[in-house]
Amino acid sequence: MNRYVCCYILILLWSCAEKRPAPKQIITQPKSHQTLRQELVAVTHLQAYGDFDGDGRKDTVRSHLKLRDALHELDSVPKLDDTVNEDALVSYYGNVEAYILLSGHPKDTLFIGTGSGPFCLFTIGDTAIVYCEQVPDFSLLNHFEIQYYRKGTWRQLAHVKIRESAFYTAHTTKSGKPFTDIPDYLEKHDGQWVYRDICSRDSSDAWYPLKQLLYPPKRALNHARHSTILP
Numbered sequence: 001m002n003r004y005v006c007c008y009i010l011i012l013l014w015s016c017a018e019k020r021p022a023p024k025q026i027i028t029q030p031k032s033h034q035t036l037r038q039e040l041v042a043v044t045h046l047q048a049y050g051d052f053d054g055d056g057r058k059d060t061v062r063s064h065l066k067l068r069d070a071l072h073e074l075d076s077v078p079k080l081d082d083t084v085n086e087d088a089l090v091s092y093y094g095n096v097e098a099y100i101l102l103s104g105h106p107k108d109t110l111f112i113g114t115g116s117g118p119f120c121l122f123t124i125g126d127t128a129i130v131y132c133e134q135v136p137d138f139s140l141l142n143h144f145e146i147q148y149y150r151k152g153t154w155r156q157l158a159h160v161k162i163r164e165s166a167f168y169t170a171h172t173t174k175s176g177k178p179f180t181d182i183p184d185y186l187e188k189h190d191g192q193w194v195y196r197d198i199c200s201r202d203s204s205d206a207w208y209p210l211k212q213l214l215y216p217p218k219r220a221l222n223h224a225r226h227s228t229i230l231p
Contacts, residue, residue, distance in 0.1 A: 038078035038089075046121035046178060048129055052102055052149040060103040061110075061129055063117050068095045077116060098133065102149060110147060110154045119167045120144075120179035124193055124210070128157060132167070132182065140164055141198070144182055146214065157214045160185070160197050186210070 046063045053059060065074040078084065078092060098117045100110040112118060115135035122130055124146065132144040146158040162185045181187045186195045193210035200206055 038084055040076040041079045042076055043074055044117065046118055046131075048121045048123045050123040050126045050129070052127055052129070053105065054127070054150065061100050061121065062103075063098065063100055063121055063131075065117055066097055066099070068097055068114075080116070093135065100129075100131065105149075105152070108149070108152050108154065112145070119164075120182060122178065122180050130182070130186065132162075142167075144186060158195075158210075160195060160213070162198060163201070 048061050098112050118131040119134045120132050128148050142164040143161045148155045166183050194207040195210050
C-alpha cells in the first residue's frame with residue numbers, strides 16, 4: 001500500500017512541475033549599442049579641385065559616407081548637439097565609413113576611416129590633397145594626411161598628429177568657409193607651405209618646410225624634378 005501511495009505522490013509532483021511556466025529571460029542591451037534617437041541632418045560633402053591623375057584636366061575629389069558593408073552612400077546622419085548620448089553616438093559612427101571619390105575614377109576609392117567625414121579637404125599644389133578625419137570620439141587629438149594619386153593608386157605622403165582644437169578657432173567657426181589650411185599646423189608662409197606637429201607646436205614657434213616632410217633628403221632632388229605637388 002505504501003508503495004502505491006509513493007508512486008501517486010511522485011506522479012502528482014511531476015505534473016505540477018510540467019505546468020509551472022519557465023522563467024522569462026531578461027536581456028539587457030549594452031548601453032553602447034542603444035538606438036541613436038536623434039534629429040537627422042544632411043551629410044556635408046567636401047570638395048577639392050586639381051589635376052590629380054596628371055591628364056592635364058581639372059578633377060574633383062569629394063567626400064562621402066556609407067554604413068559598413070552597405071552599397072549605397074548615406075544622405076543623412078544624426079545631428080551633433082549637447083543632447084546626444086555620447087556612447088550611442090560613438091557606437092553609431094563606429095559603423096560609418098568615410099571615403100573620397102575622384103571624378104573619372106569611381107573605382108579608385110580612398111577610404112579614410114570610420115567617423116562623420118573629414119574636417120577639411122583641400123589641395124596643395126595641383127596634385128596632392130589634404131584631409132583631416134572627423135571622428136566623434138570626444139578626443140582632443142587628431143591628425144592630417146596628405147595623399148597623392150598616380151596610376152590608379154592613392155599614396156600617403158604624410159601623416160601628422162595635431163590637436164583637434166585647430167578646427168574650432170573663432171575664425172573658422174564664424175566664417176563657415178571650407179578650410180584652405182589647418183591653423184597652427186599646416187599653413188602657407190611667404191608662398192611656401194610649412195607645417196608642425198603637436199610636439200613642435202606646443203614646445204616652440206618653429207615651422208618646418210613641407211617639402212622636408214614629403215621628400216626625404218636622399219630622394220628630394222629626384223622628386224623635385226618629376227613632381228608638381230609643391231611650388
